[in-house]
Amino acid sequence: MRNFFRAIGLQSCVINSAKRGHMNIPRLRIAFLLILVLPAVLLCQTAMVKPALPVGGGADTKEVPKLEHFDPHVVDKTLDPCNSFYKYTCNKWLTSNPIPPDQVFWGTGSGLELWNENLLRETLDAASTNDPNRNAVNKKIGDYWAACMDESGIEAAGLKPLQPELDRIAALKSKKDLTLEIVHLHHLYPGVWQQGDNQTNAPFFGFTGQQDYDDASKVVAQIDQGGLSLPNRDYYLKTDEKSAEILKKYRAHLQKMFALSREPEAQAAADAGTVIELETAMAKTQMDNIKRRDPKNINNKMSLVQVRELTPSIDWDAYLKAVKAPASDHYIVTSPDFFRAEEKLLQEHPLEHWKTYLRWQVIHKSAPYMNKAVVDENFDFFAHTLAGAEQQQPRWRRCVRVADRDLGDALGQAYVDRAFPPDSKARTIQMVHAIEKALTEDVQSLSWMSSATKEQAITKLKGIEDKIGYPSDWRDYSNVNVTRTSYLNNVAHASSFEFERWVAKIGKPVDRTEWTMTPPTINAYYDPQLNTINFPAGILQPPYFDPAKDDAVNFGAIGMIIGHEIIHGFDDQGRKFDAHGNLRDWWTAEDGKQYDERGKCISDEYTQEVPDAGAGVKQNGLLTQGEDTADNGGIHLALNALEASLKEQGKSLDDEGPDGWTYRQRFFLSNAYSWCTNVRPEIARMIVTTDPHSLPIFRIDNVMSNMPEFQQAFGCKAGQKMVRANACRVW
Ligand SMILES: [Zn+2]
Incomplete structure (x- = not known):
């Protein structure tokens, strides 16, 4: 986007x-x-x-x-x-x-x-009866709804749905393995294709297909700054009393989330520090939201060779292949300074620090779809501390x-x-x-x-x-695999579908009806x-x-x-x-x-x-x-x-x-x-x-x-x- x-x-x-x-x-x-x-x-x-x-x-x-x-x-x-x-x-x-x-x-x-x-709830409720005669659309939305509303099933599964992801990260052997893990997480959680006012809310960076600025008839690859979990760079960099208080609470939240994923207290505390250190370093080099408002500032065209040179620690050829990106006329890199700095960070920090960052991404991005303890802690920081909500909304x-x-x-x-x-x-x-x-x-x-x-x-x-x-044409979700049994997997499948849909636009004619x-x-x-x-x-x-x-x-x-x-x-x-x-x-x-x-x-x-x-x-x-x-x-x-x-x-x-x-x-x-x-x-x-x-x-x-x-x-x-x-x- x-x-x-x-x-x-x-x-x-x-x-x-x-x-x-x-x-x-x-x-x-x-x-x-x-x-x-x-x-x-x-x-x-x-x-x-x-x-x-x-x-x-x-x-x-x-x-x-x-x-x-x-x-x-x-x-x-x-x-x-x-x-x-x-x-x-x-x-x-x-x-x-x-x-x-x-x-x-x-x-x-x-x-x-x-x-x-x-109205949507009534539609979903009606579609969710486990009836073999439902049409394909009702089966899709009904099963999705049933899995999301299955609070007791989600509670019974506890942290189990996270384990395969944490195991994957534990198995990474060298920094060379990071690229394919980034690809994996970019598929798993919604967001990597959505460029926001401040950044793309995804691990490391954002990637999508979008119209070229100079020739709107073309769709090209765009690579955006990302990597932060707080709303924008100011939350890491401002030093006034309120900002310092929020950052302190963020540190406590990180620690609690690591502890919930069964890390020992001392490790959870150290890991919280590592995440803050890495995210703060990324925040420092992000373009601010005012500069970002001027399209001239983000319209930085690069060849694939230049992208490779910009961040050699990311294996761009492997990334593009794994996300099934068609060849792009050129690549728009919204903030080259951010990527230069990310390269430096990738070189300077040991693999263990990046594994910690990735574990945080998995826990954090999965949190809304998890069991009560995780959902509650996520609510407490992101909705209560940051936004002021006093209690959670009803599940429906x-x-x-x-x-x-x-x-x-x-x-x-x-x-x-x-x-x-x-x-x-x-x-x-x-x-x-x-x-x-x-x-x-x-x-x-x-x-x-x-x-x-x-x-x-x-x-x-x-x-x-x-x-x-x-829209004049309704999107077909038949390729999104949805079951009644795993809310988290349903979200991941829908996210993968949407990510690949955006990436597949590269090199294709622009769809004005969308x-x-x-x-x-x-x-x-x-x-x-x-x-x-x-x-x-x-x-x-x-x-x-x-x-x-x-x-x-x-x-x-x-x-x-x-x-x-x-x-x-x-x-x-x-x-x-x-x-x-x-x-x-x-x-x-x-x-x-x-x-x-x-x-x-x-x-x-x-x-x-x-x-x-x-x-x-x-x-x-x-x-x-x-x-x-x-x-x-x-x-x-x-x-x-x-x-x-x-x-x-x-x-x-x-x-x-x-x-x-x-x-x-x-x-x-x-x-x-x-x-x-x-x-x-x-x-x-x-x-x-x-x-x-x-x-x-x-x-x-x-x-x-x-x-x-x-x-x-x-x-x-x-x-x-x-x-x-x-x-x-x-x-
Ligand atoms: Zn407006």
Whole structure:
């Protein structure tokens, strides 16, 4: 998968299908609430850990969860909309909807997440009866589900499923044997093909097939920095008090996990130190997530000869053969410095240290699928310490997510049949067209852009392919071996299948129909190399898209999200790719300069304190500039599209609509309402460090304080917080 895939950032646990750009915080999928794309890896771990007590909202019962519908009566009229519009809209909702103990955030989209998962659970339950007459798809998803839900079988097996892997590592005789063990682990656990915002979350490095930056019609091999277990390099390198405390707890966690794998205490303590030493050394040489945002920095083409010379301790010929990689025109090595340093580490450290690192990888990556003791300890560090969860999610939710990650298209067909009627698709397409038209008009009206660049921008906009709901072709999983008896093996088989599927793309024509999110996912993305916008059926539900509501409500919620994804084609990253997905500068020098000035206004504005994440925590606007630009531009497009739609009906934005609010007011209220979210400080801190999306409060208050159109709606005056003196506007 690719690195520059940009999403709306609603979710929690992206997994399988990647999303380029996020550690799969990173990658998204249906998990928690909407809103933030969290480090997927972590989130998913949060999600996958153990059985739990029932949570609020009937989460552990078969009761159908409640969907949130936009409700303007929820506003807190004791507050001033011109002070914080987010608080004005959300305060009452946030107060009456505290975060359940098994969640790290909870917002107006959380009910939808539960609702979607509940549908998937019903499908999985129905498919899981051990009936010889089941069709192939139901047998696959049903057996997968049965194995995951078989808690007593997993408990009875204890550590046994790990033993063959630990034995393999013990049998390694020399550092020459490491390459094939890396290949083996890259197959066993999901992640090696998913390049995140910070790194690829896989042992040693990431490897995948992806479109070439300079020629998007070609798929080439890409080799990415990886090897870390914490969310990114900052977690190893920062020395402030909180960071030091987390690192200390990580050391304790490593020690406990080694001890759980039956190492004597003294060895477990020493091994924890070895892992931290190796991972810290890798972290030091990783490219940071801000530099990584610029495609020019990672577009380092090498020949196979150069790759071999870069890291001779890795037997690349053996690696490529074992992962069945077709010949690649060239190899993109995202961060050569990282690989030079990894080579040095491989030479300097003895085989025993690498065996320790590999044992850790096996225990750590297997943890979510293991017995209770391992699952609990994994939860305690990755979900509780790092993200703030107080208790684990019910097992069924963890199993639904993993099934969606591993067999997403098989499960997605049933979801679409039940939850995404053709009317929803038709109305979404209408909105997408209206919003694309709004951007065409915006581009044409710009005073700072030359007609030459405008023409190119319009060409790119016209070239965007709109993908709504679900893929035209469903993936065939008949080669994934699934049994009712081994959850861990099922995950490994699905992971191998997916890894080889990505690698097999090398040298083949690009498949434009493919999606990197599953249909029930509550998220959306823009893909700059395919020039497509993608809205899974999972997000085309209330409170984002509500067939029962008027245009003002829908343009405010899903309309802003549609606008956001389209703007990604024209944010500071997306604007570097042309209509065909090639990394090519189509801007005149002067227009590029004008753009950068406007972009700097945004990144300066969002470089701000984040009190919700703890004292002294500061957002870096250079990390979030693309997402913030998309938030700001997206809402303008949605508002303009609403205005045009009302005009066709003989109405205007300032006419009174339902519930005593004008359409303009309803639009902004619906937008803010769809982002109301309680967020735990631990996950807030992680998002600020690793995620290119701003926190929900900023996605409302920063955006609207830049907008005279908002200030007009609520009568805000100069000097009030929602009227920014130095307002930014890119699109
Ligand atoms: Zn986005």
